[in-house]
Amino acid sequence: MRLDVVGKNLIRVDAYSKVTGKALYPQDIYIDGMAYGKTLRSEKPHAYIKVDTREAEKLEGIIKIFTYKDVPKNSHGVVFKDHEVFCEKKVRRIGDPIAFVVGESERVCELALKKIVVHYDELEGVFDPLLAMDENSPKVHESGNIMYHYKIRKGNIKEGFKNSHAIVENTYKTHMVDHAFLQPEAGVSFIDDKGRITIMVATQYPHYDREEVAANLNLPQDQIRIINTNVGGAFGGREDISLQTHLALAVYTLKIPVKVIYSREESFIAHSKRHSMIMKCKTGADKDGKLLAMKAVIIGDTGAYASWGTNVLRKAGVHITGPYYIPNVVVDSYAVYTNNPFAGAMRGFGVTQVPIAHEQQMDILAEELGMDPVSIRMINMFGKGSVTATGQVLTESVPLEECLEKVVEGMDFYHREEEAK
Amino acid sequence: MKDIKLNVNGKDYTLNVDENIKLLGLLRDELGLTGAKEGCGEGECGACTVIMDGETVNSCLVMAFQADGSNILTIEGLEQNGELHPIQQAFIDVGAVQCGYCTPGMIMSVKALLDKNTNPTREEIREGISGNLCRCTGYNKIVDAAELSIKYLEEGRR
Numbered sequence: 001m002r003l004d005v006v007g008k009n010l011i012r013v014d015a016y017s018k019v020t021g022k023a024l025y026p027q028d029i030y031i032d033g034m035a036y037g038k039t040l041r042s043e044k045p046h047a048y049i050k051v052d053t054r055e056a057e058k059l060e061g062i063i064k065i066f067t068y069k070d071v072p073k074n075s076h077g078v079v080f081k082d083h084e085v086f087c088e089k090k091v092r093r094i095g096d097p098i099a100f101v102v103g104e105s106e107r108v109c110e111l112a113l114k115k116i117v118v119h120y121d122e123l124e125g126v127f128d129p130l131l132a133m134d135e136n137s138p139k140v141h142e143s144g145n146i147m148y149h150y151k152i153r154k155g156n157i158k159e160g161f162k163n164s165h166a167i168v169e170n171t172y173k174t175h176m177v178d179h180a181f182l183q184p185e186a187g188v189s190f191i192d193d194k195g196r197i198t199i200m201v202a203t204q205y206p207h208y209d210r211e212e213v214a215a216n217l218n219l220p221q222d223q224i225r226i227i228n229t230n231v232g233g234a235f236g237g238r239e240d241i242s243l244q245t246h247l248a249l250a251v252y253t254l255k256i257p258v259k260v261i262y263s264r265e266e267s268f269i270a271h272s273k274r275h276s277m278i279m280k281c282k283t284g285a286d287k288d289g290k291l292l293a294m295k296a297v298i299i300g301d302t303g304a305y306a307s308w309g310t311n312v313l314r315k316a317g318v319h320i321t322g323p324y325y326i327p328n329v330v331v332d333s334y335a336v337y338t339n340n341p342f343a344g345a346m347r348g349f350g351v352t353q354v355p356i357a358h359e360q361q362m363d364i365l366a367e368e369l370g371m372d373p374v375s376i377r378m379i380n381m382f383g384k385g386s387v388t389a390t391g392q393v394l395t396e397s398v399p400l401e402e403c404l405e406k407v408v409e410g411m412d413f414y415h416r417e418e419e420a421k
Numbered sequence: 422m423k424d425i426k427l428n429v430n431g432k433d434y435t436l437n438v439d440e441n442i443k444l445l446g447l448l449r450d451e452l453g454l455t456g457a458k459e460g461c462g463e464g465e466c467g468a469c470t471v472i473m474d475g476e477t478v479n480s481c482l483v484m485a486f487q488a489d490g491s492n493i494l495t496i497e498g499l500e501q502n503g504e505l506h507p508i509q510q511a512f513i514d515v516g517a518v519q520c521g522y523c524t525p526g527m528i529m530s531v532k533a534l535l536d537k538n539t540n541p542t543r544e545e546i547r548e549g550i551s552g553n554l555c556r557c558t559g560y561n562k563i564v565d566a567a568e569l570s571i572k573y574l575e576e577g578r579r
Contacts, residue, residue, distance in 0.1 A: 011513055018521030019509040019528060021456020021496035028455035182460045182468060182522040182556050232458075232522030233556045264461040 014230065023230045026186035026200055027261055034188070034257035035063055037250055038109035039243070040099040040116050041269060042091035045304075045339040046125035046138065049091055049118055051098055056115035061108035063256075065116070066100040066249055072218035076241055078208065078344070080306040082141060085216055085245050090123075092140050093304035093339055095269035100246045102258055125339035129301040130278065132338045140304055140337035147302055148310045150317045152331035154389050160293025160328030164284030166368040172281070172357040176301070177274035179346055183232020184267040189247035190257040197224050197248050202231040204238045212241050213248045224248065236345030237271045240307050272307050272344030275300040275335075277316065279357040283326075289369050289376040291327075294389075296320045296357070298333035300343070300350070307344030309335035316350035321389045322358035323400055324380040329389040372417070374408055425489035429454070430498030438485045445469045445480040447488070448495060456496035456525045460554070467553030470526035471495045477533045477552070496525035499532070507573035508532055508566070517566035519557035527553045531567045540571060 017023040042049070053065040068074050068088040075081040087096050099116055103109040126132045132145040139145060161167060187201035197217070203209050206226040214221040231238065243260045250258040262270060277300050284293040298316050302309030317333035346352075366376040381400045387393055408414070426435050429452060438447060448454045448471070457480055460468035464479040471480045472494040499506035505513075508531050518524050527550060534541060534549035541549065546567045547560070555563060 009516070012516070012518060014521065015513040015516075015518050016505075018518045018524045019496075019505065019512045020500055021454075021525045023521050024455075025458070025522065027459065028449075030450075030453075180556060182466060182520065182554065183458065184460070230521060233520040235556075261459075264463070264466075 018230070025183050025230050025232050026188055026202055027183070029188045029200055029229070029259070031188060031190055031257040031259070034190075034259050035102050035104060035250075035254070036106045036109050037100055037102045037243075037246060037258050037260040038106065038113055039097050039246065039260075039266070039270075040101065040113050040118070041266070042087065042094055042096040042098055043118075044091060044120045044122055045094050045127075046123040046140070047091050047120040048089055048123065049087060049098065049120055052117040052119075053099060055117070056101065056112040059103075059108060059112050059115065061104040062112050063102045063104065063254060064250070065112065066102070066246070066253075067098070070249060070253065071216055071245075073216050076212045076216055076245065077305065078240055078307060079310055083240075083305050085249075091120075093341055095341065096304070097246070100250065102250050102254065106261075127338055127340055129299050129336040129338055132336045133299070133334070140339060145337045146334055147306050147337050148313055148335040150314045150331070150333045152317060152329055152389050154391070155328035157293055157295055157328045157330045161282075161284045163286065164292050165287040166365055167282060167284040168361055168364045168368060169282040170280075170357075170361065170364065172279045172360065174277050174353045174356055176276045176341065176343065177346060178268055179233070179235040179237035179271070181233030181235060181237055184262045184264055185238075185242045185270065186259075186261040187243050187247050188257060188259045189251035191251060191255060192225060196222075197252050198227060199225070199244050199247050200227045200229050201244055201247070202229050202234070202238060203244070204231070204234050204236075209241060209244045213245050216245045217248055217252055235347050236349070239345045240272050242270055269341075272346070273303065273341050274346035275302060275309065275312050275343040275350065275353065277301075277353045279320065279354065281320070281357050281361050283361045283365060285365050285369065285376075287369070289366065289371050289379055291324055291380045293328040294321055294326045295330045296332070298331070298354070300333065300335050301338050301340055302335040303338055303340040303342035305342035306335070307342050308349065309343065312343070312345070312350035314350070316354050318388075318390055319351045320354045320358060322355065322362070323382045324358075324362075324377075325382060325386050326389060331389070374404065374413060377404060423486045425486055427488050427491050427493060429493045430495060440484070440486060442485040443481055444471070444473075444478070444483040444485050444488050444493075447485040448480060448493075454495050454497050458522055458525065460522065465554070466523070467530065468523055468526045470529045470553060472529055472533050475533070475536065477530050479552070494529070494532075496528060499528070506532070507577055508535070508570040511569035511573055512563075512566045515562055515566040515569055517558060517562040523553055523555040527555065527563055531570060534567070535570060535574065539574070541567075543568070
């Protein structure tokens with residue numbers, strides 16, 4: 001087999017434009033006669049709202065202020081349509097979009113944001129996912145706070161623990177993380193020469209964006225164009241829609257180009273986060289360190305909206321056993337609504353959090369059994385032909401053993417261990 | 422409004438600027454030089470780095486009127502007659518560019534460093550780009566690119 005690309009050092013197609021400053025991000029696009037847009041966002045995590053834009057509309061230079069009343073179909077979301085383009089009755093997190101001001105300059109839009117009166121009728125919020133799972137806790141959405149429950153049942157868990165010589169049980173917690181991509185969200189909208197609504201934006205999903213914008217505006221998809229500019233980092237944080245529908249609505253209604261640039265602060269408030277997780281793990285092994293059973297409960301805080309919570313908690317559940325063969329497994333993972341910032345995709349989609357739990361379980365088990373941390377992994381790890389907890393047979397290359405051997409060698413692991421003693 | 426004179430990338434400008442405008446806004450919105458980026462607007466990320474009278478500045482922290490009488494070099498001023506500056510070429514050759522949003526600022530910081538110190542150590546390079554955040558690369562490739570730049574610049578001098 002001849003490989004043209006693999007193993008070769010190739011020059012990126014966009015490298016030249018990026019080292020010369022010619023690469024265009026949405027911030028860099030200027031259109032004659034364009035207006036600017038700014039978003040009014042909730043300052044309360046859980047409240048009924050009433051919005052009065054009349055004073056703000058009187059400001060000179062303000063063209064229009066959009067609210068839920070202006071959106072033909074007000075719901076969106078990558079899996080469940082539980083986000084509103086603009087909140088109608090209730091806000092569920094700090095940062096929920098309430099209104100979109102379009103004006104002749106950024107400065108006048110900022111002034112208008114201050115003149116919009118939002119009356120908040122505050123509701124009790126829920127910020128701890130464990131509390132949120134309680135029936136009597138405040139409900140973020142009508143449907144209840146447990147948004148998703150994923151289960152694995154394999155073998156006989158009771159027998160597995162009964163036959164175990166050592167059992168370790170611990171709870172691990174990871175925190176929320178922001179992607180902090182370097183280019184804050186921005187976009188420009190205009191009507192193209194064929195009359196189509198055109199949005200230039202840095203996005204991970206131009207095709208999803210088109211679908212969602214078309215649905216929100218109640219227009220056929222061929223009336224919407226999403227043009228992806230250069231993307232200044234994303235890491236999952238540009239999977240959910242941010243300003244695309246706001247821009248589309250403005251240009252559709254006003255027929256003038258509109259530009260939006262988020263500040264760093266607004267970017268933090270607006271987009272998703274990595275799920276914080278609580279992982280309760282009980283792992284059992286025989287005298288030789290062979291794993292016999294694992295029981296895990298994972299609770300992921302998906303915040304105010306579902307986003308990719310289903311997929312993230314499913315993947316966390318699938319991977320909580322680590323790269324190890326375990327014959328008896330019970331996993332329950334949950335995505336839970338709270339009034340925290342919403343959580344979605346970020347680098348690893350749930351698989352990044354669970355090694356904190358499964359690898360520490362291995363280390364602690366090894367210590368209990370008087371084994372070294374490498375050996376306990378060597379005798380349990382997946383190889384070609386292994387069956388995972390979900391029943392998947394690994395038929396392709398699984399070079400884990402080789403990998404660990406190289407790490408041990410590269411770290412000079414046993415020598416270091418000796419020195420540490 | 423205030424009258425200022427400055428030189429940007431070898432070109433003289435006489436401008437009447439709003440007192441509220443920052444140097445970054447002047448470069449981008451008035452002069453159309455959008456290579457310098459705004460990542461934070463408060464001097465933390467370095468995406469807006471330009472060279473002002475030989476020193477790197479966060480152009481988001483310099484008011485436009487403060488640039489009166491100064492010489493400014495931006496990323497757009499590095500390429501000469503269609504030929505990339507050796508630092509730009511090194512960033513391409515090493516693969517130090519990913520999303521690209523930090524790249525112009527990063528290159529300007531490396532330029533300012535190499536203008537003063539023609540043979541910095543890896544540590545000195547890290548120090549030289551310590552005001553520039555990159556979220557993609559993990560920095561190693563950028564330091565590699567700076568080292569390769571030293572070589573390219575030496576070859577150019579010979």
